[in-house]
Amino acid sequence: MNLLADLTDAQAEAVSHVDGPLLVVAGPGSGKTRVITRRVAYLVDVAAVAPRNILAITFTNKAAAEMRGRIEQLIDPDAGRAFCSTFHSFCATFLRRFIDRIGFGRDFVIFDRSDSLACIKEAMDELRIDAQQWRPAAFGAAIAAWKDRFVDPDEAERESAGDYFASRAAKVYAYYLELLRQRNGLDFDDLLVHMVRILKDHDEVRETLQYRFQYILIDEYQDTNHAQYLLARYLTGVGSDDRSLPSGLANICVTGDPDQSIYGWRGADIGNILRFEEDFPSARVVKLEQNYRSTKLILAAADGLIRHNRDRKEKDLFTDNVQGRAVEVCLFEDEYTEARAMASRAADLVAMGTLPSEIAIFYRVNALSRPIEQALWEQRLPYVVVGALEFYARREIKDILGYLRVLANPRDDGSVVRVINTPTRGIGKVTVERLRGAARERGVSLLEVLDDLSDLKIPKTARASLGRFRGMLEELRARKGGPVADLVARVIQATDYEAYLEKCYPEQEEHEDRIGNVRQLVAAARHYDDQGAELGGDESPGDGSGPDAPSVVRGGFAGFLDYTSLLSEQDALEDGTEKVSLMTLHTAKGLEFDHVLIAGIEDGTLPHSRSKDTDSGLEEERRLLFVGMTRARKGLCLTYARWRTRYRETERRIPSPFLAELPDEAIKRLGAAARVASAGAAARAGWGGRRAIPARDELDQRSEVDDDESFAFGANSGGAADAAESAKPDPEPADDDGGGLDVPKPGERVYHQLFGAGIVKEISGRGAAQRVVVVFDTHGVKKLVLQYAKLARSRR
DNA sequence: GGCATTTTCTTTTTT
């Protein structure tokens, strides 16, 4: 196939670029993913690059898997595979091979945020720092910032002289590093930082990887941090963080959009993309400004917003797509009316043929999801909250994984403490403290103390329990080589964990739920056994890594542990299930949906009060809204409320200043928002304007100007008339709308809640995607998804 | 050492 045939000039230029640095500045919906995958195929097919010499870095594992799949469709699978992964998975994979160079064991475990927070707390206790006075998370943030800048504790200490908090943090930092090293643990930052260190100091490793990865692609480059930037430079063979070195030959292609940089708060440096041309002086730059995703009005609204950022490279976004409907801006009384309106809007869309999976609801902070979930539940709409309570962060899952971690890495004292009395087996705080004391005295790990308890003061019963615990680990260890699923199942069985859950959670629903989670973990492990390589970084053992390729690299349960630790929020989003998606604006990055609803566009929420006081913070918040808005293909609605309950108090909310920045011609204010804004200038002044004449289009839309909740959400396909009716369902459907009709035939006469009577014209698709085309008497022809259409068989 | 009760804190955003 001709890889350039159906591309625009700009896209083709990016795809056919082979050697030397390339920057693709890609606006939202500009076909970036397509360009990247095509370019990989082009490198292989036209430039004869072996796939295994290509490294593609994406932001999430899901994106990596998707890219892998798409590349495979374009190139001959026998040619080998490109290495697609996230920065973190990439590092985990190669650290399993090379980390012994810096004194860690290759059986290291990855500490997730709660693990590393626990270590920080331990350090604080040890240093007698009051956890009431400073939150461990505050120290965590300071430590992460130091790590990203490669500042060691000594320097940190020097840097923070005079600053009481910072100097305490530097102390904690030193102790924390010590703990990690003792326990052979790496936190998320360490994965990057240690990999960079090795690349920098160990020529043979750097050369191995440079030789292996001759072409490097990095997506979402605007969100890379300093460590990731250095990693990229070392891999491309530039070989130093000295920006003055020649770098014209680096085969590095980065794609991104400065306007979508939203991770500054965790160290991402938008400067990486802005300075790319300086870093790689001979870089070619391609701009993709045509949008293929959104309607003209959605794009106009988003573009109008982002133009308010001052620190920005100008871009001219445009689209040949249809005009579409105006972006709706809706005000509600409180979060409950807001949530109910969103849910009923979603229900209307579904009733009119939109698949639930094509609807998404975004918000700035997770806490806003609750009332929305409630409302969706009341509407009987299936939904999924992406990333809220991460599966692998649940207590029961962490307990079981704790055993695995102890087996993988006997020095992981944190996990030992976690599991030593879980389920309870009579080993209490005092005994654990004794063990700890002994471990410190002897300078060994907790598990090693277990081997020799003779001179410890421990009550007989506890001593016996410790013996049994040790015996159990012994028995489990014997199964290390087998399938991960068997091992997980054995842990559950040996600990009688399900019975323990029943005891802990007397409420039937809850313990059944948690038992279900535990069983799901076994299923996940089984899945991993079957295709572990697909899930992880896909570096199978013995693929040229030399005769000493350790078997722990992949396929073992260490690989399973890495996989569970490095999942991203988006990875939980499975395709193919028909559910409305709820997620934070950050999680929404890189996704797209037909219809997007964004809640809580209020001052202090978006922009968030913690970010709005600096220019850069405020601009990042604006970009965040820009990212959210540009996820929408056909319909976009922004909502806000007058009152919102936080903690326990209901407080008055002020509209986000961003709302006033949206171009009038692209938006339509509905409900109370129209009244508030009707004087135009009043909108800009916030609440200043006296309530005035309802806007005309609002009256046109609805027969009765009522309160907020009934605001007229029309479907994308229909006209204004649809919307008017959606507020008031017909009180007399022919049949109960229990679950709708599941087997209509062409010619059959049916009744629809919103559209009234009609005749089925044709049926297409099968299963959940089955659609019917109905010719309605009064509403014309509509294509509906049968499962959700609430069609009833008409009486005649 | 285990369990129930009280107190405190939560709300940025996440690999």
Add this chain to the structure above:
DNA sequence: AGAAAATGCC
């Protein structure tokens, strides 16, 4: 409001 942690009692 609801969870997690700290306290206190058996």
